[in-house]
Amino acid sequence: MSQPVVHIANLNLKYQQKPVLQDLNWTINRYENWLLCGTSGSGKTSLAKAIAGVDHSYGNIKIEFNAQSNLPATVYYVANWFQFKDLEGQSNFYYQQRYNKQSTETTATVKAELESFGKKNALQFNEVDSILAALGFSELKHSTLIQLSSGEHKKLQLVKAIWLKPQLLILDLPYNGLDTLSRQNLNTLLEEISEAGTQLILISNDEELPSCLNRFAVIKEGQLVEISADERTGNEFDTLDQAVPAFLAEATVASSSAEIIKMIDVNVSYGDKRVLKNINWEVKAGEKWVLQGHNGSGKSTLLSLICGDHPQAYANNFHLFGNKRGSGESIWEIKERIGLISPELHWYFDPSATVFQSIMSGFYDSSGLFCDPGYSKKIQTDELVSYFGLDEYKNTLMNELPLGKQRLALLARTIVKNPELLILDEPCQGLDQQQTKHFNRLVDGLCKNGTTLIYVGHFESQLPACIEKRILLENGAVKSVENILENVENEASIENVENFEY
Amino acid sequence: MSNYFNTLPLREQLNQLGVCDFMDSAEFLDGVNVLKGKKLVIVGCGAQGLNQGLNLRDSGLDVSYTLRAAAIEGKRDSWKNATDNNFTVGTYEELIPTADVVINLTPDKQHTAVVTAIMPLMKKGATLLYSHGFNIVEEGMQIRKDITVIMVAPKCPGSEVRAEYVRGFGVPTLIAVHPENDPEGKGLAQAKAYCVGTGGHRAGVLKSSFVAEVKSDLMGEQTILCGLLQTGSILSFDKMVEKGIDAGYASKLVQYGVEVITEALKHGGVTGMMDRLSNPAKIKAFEISEELKNIMRPLFQKHQDDIMSGEFSSTMMADWAAGDKNLLAWRAATGETAFEKTPAGDVKIAEQEYFDNYTLMVAFVRAGVELAFETMVQAGIKPESAYYESLHETPLIANTIARKKLFEMNRVISDTAEYGCYLFDQACKPLLADFMTKVDTDLVGKNFNEGKDGGVDNRTLIAINEALRTHEVEVIGTKLRKAMTAMKSIKTA
Numbered sequence: 001m002s003q004p005v006v007h008i009a010n011l012n013l014k015y016q017q018k019p020v021l022q023d024l025n026w027t028i029n030r031y032e033n034w035l036l037c038g039t040s041g042s043g044k045t046s047l048a049k050a051i052a053g054v055d056h057s058y059g060n061i062k063i064e065f066n067a068q069s070n071l072p073a074t075v076y077y078v079a080n081w082f083q084f085k086d087l088e089g090q091s092n093f094y095y096q097q098r099y100n101k102q103s104t105e106t107t108a109t110v111k112a113e114l115e116s117f118g119k120k121n122a123l124q125f126n127e128v129d130s131i132l133a134a135l136g137f138s139e140l141k142h143s144t145l146i147q148l149s150s151g152e153h154k155k156l157q158l159v160k161a162i163w164l165k166p167q168l169l170i171l172d173l174p175y176n177g178l179d180t181l182s183r184q185n186l187n188t189l190l191e192e193i194s195e196a197g198t199q200l201i202l203i204s205n206d207e208e209l210p211s212c213l214n215r216f217a218v219i220k221e222g223q224l225v226e227i228s229a230d231e232r233t234g235n236e237f238d239t240l241d242q243a244v245p246a247f248l249a250e251a252t253v254a255s256s257s258a259e260i261i262k263m264i265d266v267n268v269s270y271g272d273k274r275v276l277k278n279i280n281w282e283v284k285a286g287e288k289w290v291l292q293g294h295n296g297s298g299k300s301t302l303l304s305l306i307c308g309d310h311p312q313a314y315a316n317n318f319h320l321f322g323n324k325r326g327s328g329e330s331i332w333e334i335k336e337r338i339g340l341i342s343p344e345l346h347w348y349f350d351p352s353a354t355v356f357q358s359i360m361s362g363f364y365d366s367s368g369l370f371c372d373p374g375y376s377k378k379i380q381t382d383e384l385v386s387y388f389g390l391d392e393y394k395n396t397l398m399n400e401l402p403l404g405k406q407r408l409a410l411l412a413r414t415i416v417k418n419p420e421l422l423i424l425d426e427p428c429q430g431l432d433q434q435q436t437k438h439f440n441r442l443v444d445g446l447c448k449n450g451t452t453l454i455y456v457g458h459f460e461s462q463l464p465a466c467i468e469k470r471i472l473l474e475n476g477a478v479k480s481v482e483n484i485l486e487n488v489e490n491e492a493s494i495e496n497v498e499n500f501e502y
Numbered sequence: 503m504s505n506y507f508n509t510l511p512l513r514e515q516l517n518q519l520g521v522c523d524f525m526d527s528a529e530f531l532d533g534v535n536v537l538k539g540k541k542l543v544i545v546g547c548g549a550q551g552l553n554q555g556l557n558l559r560d561s562g563l564d565v566s567y568t569l570r571a572a573a574i575e576g577k578r579d580s581w582k583n584a585t586d587n588n589f590t591v592g593t594y595e596e597l598i599p600t601a602d603v604v605i606n607l608t609p610d611k612q613h614t615a616v617v618t619a620i621m622p623l624m625k626k627g628a629t630l631l632y633s634h635g636f637n638i639v640e641e642g643m644q645i646r647k648d649i650t651v652i653m654v655a656p657k658c659p660g661s662e663v664r665a666e667y668v669r670g671f672g673v674p675t676l677i678a679v680h681p682e683n684d685p686e687g688k689g690l691a692q693a694k695a696y697c698v699g700t701g702g703h704r705a706g707v708l709k710s711s712f713v714a715e716v717k718s719d720l721m722g723e724q725t726i727l728c729g730l731l732q733t734g735s736i737l738s739f740d741k742m743v744e745k746g747i748d749a750g751y752a753s754k755l756v757q758y759g760v761e762v763i764t765e766a767l768k769h770g771g772v773t774g775m776m777d778r779l780s781n782p783a784k785i786k787a788f789e790i791s792e793e794l795k796n797i798m799r800p801l802f803q804k805h806q807d808d809i810m811s812g813e814f815s816s817t818m819m820a821d822w823a824a825g826d827k828n829l830l831a832w833r834a835a836t837g838e839t840a841f842e843k844t845p846a847g848d849v850k851i852a853e854q855e856y857f858d859n860y861t862l863m864v865a866f867v868r869a870g871v872e873l874a875f876e877t878m879v880q881a882g883i884k885p886e887s888a889y890y891e892s893l894h895e896t897p898l899i900a901n902t903i904a905r906k907k908l909f910e911m912n913r914v915i916s917d918t919a920e921y922g923c924y925l926f927d928q929a930c931k932p933l934l935a936d937f938m939t940k941v942d943t944d945l946v947g948k949n950f951n952e953g954k955d956g957g958v959d960n961r962t963l964i965a966i967n968e969a970l971r972t973h974e975v976e977v978i979g980t981k982l983r984k985a986m987t988a989m990k991s992i993k994t995a
Binding site: 094095096097100101102308309311312314315328329330331332333348350361364365366367368370 | 534538539552556559560561562564582583586587588661664665668669670671704
């Protein structure tokens with residue numbers, strides 16, 4: 001029998017005074033690659049950090065590296081959340097800062113960042129290019145870190161990890177924000193490095209996983225429970241499977257204009273780099289759209305124009321809610337009509353707000369709450385707290401919650417004011433499949449009363465049923481605009497279009 | 503031109519120093535309406551200029567930038583800042599005559615030249631907006647009588663002004679109308695609307711005067727904000743090295759310690775900062791800060807007196823005229839200190855360790871904040887104004903030290919602040935020489951609690967807590983901080 005690589009005996013971990021892991025035992029033998037799945041808050045991330053030595057642990061973790069291997073004798077952890085620093089070592093960035101141009105560069109380029117990582121770990125520079133290409137990152141080499149989207153930051157972390165090929169690699173929710181092709185390529189890369197000797201611990205609730213995984217586990221009541229490959233479906237207690245809260249279901253959503261969005265030859269460029277090219281797009285009140293495209297196709301930039309977050313909105317022929325942008329409206333008048341969730345909104349959200357404050361801040365479109373909203377709004381917020389199953393966490397700070405719970409709070413924030421335009425940019429990141437299904441059903445319910453919807457999702461199987469139109473971007477241009485008909489007959493054609501997607 | 507303040511009778515001097523009204527949020531219900539459809543032209547596009555302009559435009563106002571022809575032709579950074587964000591940019595001749603409000607966001611030292619150049623181009627009845635009153639108060643710049651002169655001064659660096667706005671908040675802001683230039687009586691309404699445009703109305707607005715702003719701003723930056731942080735940092739570092747503490751550790755403790763310590767100050771005032779110490783350390787810090795206050799009080803008073811009399815500004819302007827001879831020499835000397843030249847060591851220092859091992863800095867900060875505040879209030883400045891220019895800004899300056907030490911701090915602050923800082927530092931170091939001989943590593947470099955049993959006398963502790971909590975800077979600070987509770991914490995790696 002081979003020597004265990006990781007041996008954990010009676011590990012106890014507390015998080016905010018609550019025990020998370022209790023006398024947990026786990027042995028990882030050589031050639032084993034583990035999948036760790038299960039509900040949000042069960043302790044997956046805490047366990048991963050303990051193994052990676054990120055957090056203090058109260059128990060016994062032994063890691064036996066292979067002295068014969070020429071791979072680095074180290075545990076490398078790719079977090080579900082990530083930070084980057086500017087040239088002065090600070091990570092003090094703000095929401096949508098990347099769209100506000102400042103002449104002085106304060107962050108390193110991707111190239112410089114990779115060079116310093118490679119040098120520090122004595123890596124072969126000729127190996128990195130193929131990894132960059134596989135993850136669709138080559139063109140971003142000369143971008144600065146501040147310019148990257150959250151999905152692109154995630155990929156950069158993965159590039160580093162795969163380049164390093166540590167003896168033990170722990171990946172926490174690596175697929176978040178990756179498009180279909182990148183996910184497939186990531187799996188191929190993981191299979192390759194596993195072949196070369198890297199052992200994996202992968203934390204994920206996704207379906208399409210690398211074939212090299214050979215052990216599966218969940219954490220239940222603080223203990224590790226091994227399961228079989230087909231047992232790993234989400235079974236989180238889920239309050240989302242209820243009727244839409246009355247105060248949202250009953251209200252009809254009045255649109256302030258028959259035409260919500262009208263873009264005429266919209267362009268966005270940074271220097272010579274064109275990010276959006278001659279976009280023409282009309283969204284009429286009440287329409288339900290899905291916006292798709294590969295990573296870097298321009299989806300986030302397009303949405304940032306609509307949400308009042310991009311300065312180049314002022315330089316384009318672009319109408320929002322019937323008014324030309326830059327005709328004297330404030331971004332707060334625009335945001336008032338929009339319910340937005342996006343990876344970046346989550347990333348930059350005020351971590352020191354409580355769940356209750358965070359949800360209520362949706363009434364004011366602020367990150368954190370800066371005024372007293374009064375009785376009726378508090379009652380409505382309470383209803384959503386319960387609806388999303390967050391009663392227990394109502395007064396907990398966001399940064400004390402696992403990502404999945406934070407995400408539920410922000411979803412509640414998105415809909416709390418029942419806005420006329422809902423922009424849901426990968427709303428279900430970090431949720432399991434069951435929760436995603438239920439949330440999408442909630443979206444269907446909400447949208448019955450005239451709400452206009454723009455939904456970004458990489459997987460066809462994970463879209464709300466009410467979607468009727470699709471816009472597909474490719475390299476910054478509109479590749480196609482089409483109707484999706486709501487009947488059984490056409491379900492097959494939806495499946496077909498899936499191949500379309502990058 | 504002569505010093506405006508000195509031309510006033512005492513009655514009017516006191517009157518203007520005493521303008522201080524913490525405004526109710528109901529005063530801003532009219533939003534930006536007063537400025538809607540008006541042409542706002544910003545002179546200069548540095549950090550303040552760009553970020554204020556981005557906010558104003560996002561609030562629905564018409565914003566463009568004017569730069570000197572050389573900056574446009576040379577495509578300098580200011581030109582790039584404005585054009586990359588899709589703003590119209592033009593020369594003074596092109597844009598100033600069209601402006602309803604001209605916003606002067608150039609460095610202090612250029613004010614006389616800039617205002618002299620733009621004033622003849624301004625249309626009748628237009629408004630000139632400053633964010634610092636030095637040019638009006640100390641240099642005595644006379645503005646054409648048909649022009650309205652106002653001030654809107656966000657009390658944070660430009661990047662924070664933007665960061666807080668995009669998350670739906672703002673930064674504390676000071677506004678004022680120059681009584682000599684309010685011919686149509688519209689100054690206050692315009693200042694309020696501008697304040698809404700930058701988001702400042704959400705975080706607390708203090709109505710002040712040009713005079714009160716200048717006299718308190720100069721005092722704060724010279725003493726507690728920059729001067730004392732510089733002196734305290736250098737003395738602490740030198741002491742640790744003298745006592746055999748590892749230089750890399752000492753450098754890191756000093757560079758980041760002041761930021762960690764004043765982060766507590768930002769959230770909970772002097773009380774909150776002192777409460778981070780153990781009881782025995784708190785008593786010790788209280789005692790030595792009392793001693794420091796007694797030693798430094800005459801120096802603080804001299805600075806305030808020179809600011810009030812105009813002695814400070816005339817000395818500094820003489821140095822401007824001499825090509826910044828003193829300023830440049832002092833700047834070079836600061837770059838040569840051992841602290842500046844020793845890189846922070848690669849050691850991990852936990853957050854609490856910055857308090858336990860750097861009790862001396864806690865004492866310096868408490869002494870400096872209270873002294874600056876007391877001295878300003880004794881000179882006729884109102885507590886609210888004094889609070890902003892002492893306690894409120896200390897963490898912001900500390901953040902610049904954490905980034906790149908004192909050289910960075912002096913690069914970021916205005917030339918006026920930098921000049922005053924060196925002036926203070928020169929005088930303060932010899933004053934503290936005796937005091938520093940008594941300081942040992944228990945106060946700086948090692949854990950104060952080490953080898954002590956932690957016991958204290960109840961009555962002593964109660965008396966000290968009482969003294970800290972009832973100080974006027976704490977009473978007023980509690981009220982003002984409520985208006986800006988949600989300020990984001992500044993993070994350093």
